[in-house]
Amino acid sequence: MSTTAPPSAPPSVPPSAPAPVASLGRRILRSRVLAALASPHGVDRYLELVNPMWAAQEVRARVVSVERENPDCDPERSAAVATITLQPTATWRGHRAGQYVQVGLDLPGSARRMTRCFTIASAASVPGERIELTVRAHADGQVSRHLVTAEPGQIVHLSQAQGEFTLAESPATPTNNHLLFITGGSGITPAMSIVRTLLRDGYDGRAGRRVTFLHYARSPEDQIFADELASIAAADNDVTVHLRHGDHVFSEFELRRLVPRYRDTDTWACGPAGLMELVGAAYAGGAERRLRTELFKAPRPTAGSAEGDVAFTRSGTVLAEAANSGATLLEQAEALGLTPEFGCRMGICFSCTTRKTEGTVRNVLTGATSSLPDEDIQICVSAPEGDCAVEL
DSSP: OOOOOOOOOOOOTTTSSSOOOOHHHHHHHHHHHHHHHHTTOOOHHHHHHOOOOOOSSSSEEEEEEESSSTTSSSSOOOOOOEEEEEOOOOOOOOOOTTOOOEEEEEEEOSSSSSEEEEEBOOOOOOOOOEEOOOOOOOTHHHHHHHHHTTOEEETEEEEEOSSSSOOOOTSSOOOOOOOOEEEEEEGHHHHHHHHHHHHHOOOOSSOOOOEEEEEESGGGGGGHHHHHHHHHHHSSSEEEEEETTTTTTOOHHHHHHHHHTGGGGGEEEEOOHHHHHHHHHTTTTOOOGEEEOSSSOOOOOSSSOOOSEEEETTTTTEEEEEESSOOHHHHHHHHTTTOOSSSSSSSSTTTTTEEEEEEEEEEETOEEOOOSSSSSEEEEEEEEEEEEEEEO
């Protein structure tokens, strides 16, 4: 479940923001006539050659700095985490706290742009304002590993901000609602963005709006934002921070002790699948309406039939065929040695959309099934049920 929210009170634009393109110039750059003249490459291709921070439609960003968040962690046990500060082009529309952005990289030696989704960790932004991404370098994540070692000055591609895991309140709409955040691992970033926005925009607890922040990390060395969380906890702001490390797992019993009326409290939860399942169970039976959740990635298929065969074709020729394993079509194609295009692997960016010619597929996010012939599907979140044929 997610909520919609109006933008928070806009902060002032920092001096570091790029000078906006004059409105007349922007209209000219976006005109149909100029687009026709620049076809087939588009106006932005030509602007990029002059200055990579010039754009009429696209959003790009320059890496301003990269700061390691867990320099003391054991590299044998934990992945590097870094906060990347980005200066977007003037085409950036800003974001609401809790939203994410798609980041595209043209990696050396790769014939295609790699795209991944990352939650924006910094407070809500206005057009052209800097943003921060806090990224964990996953072992199999080319984009995340590249970002944590990026050099200042590097250019990345961005989408506009997306997502509804946001706060429907701001200092401009004061209430006395108690807010609860339950996060684990990298799931802390959207909650941090929301809390940072509240504190930046003047939240000080005097409105009687309590905030409880409950976070689970693998170890104290893996705890990101530790110093900032300690400062928030020590300040007189009515924000209570509870950090849990090691084998300390979420339990409904502890949540009830920390927040006795949690089932009547607006709650944002983001973290690993195991944590999310436990939190979901704690709110089952009528309190689901209070719970907003955000997933790291598409859940593993857990239901449906894995019988039959799956075929991947191109121009009528079968590239590969195997027994249906029950995994998503993207995973099954990769297991067969194929390299279909993909982006976020979460059903967001639509980079993996392709044509299913036969069979039934189930959307692992929604559980919905479809047996329509010749339909476009996202293979990263579609699991076949029985025989299935897909064009790559």
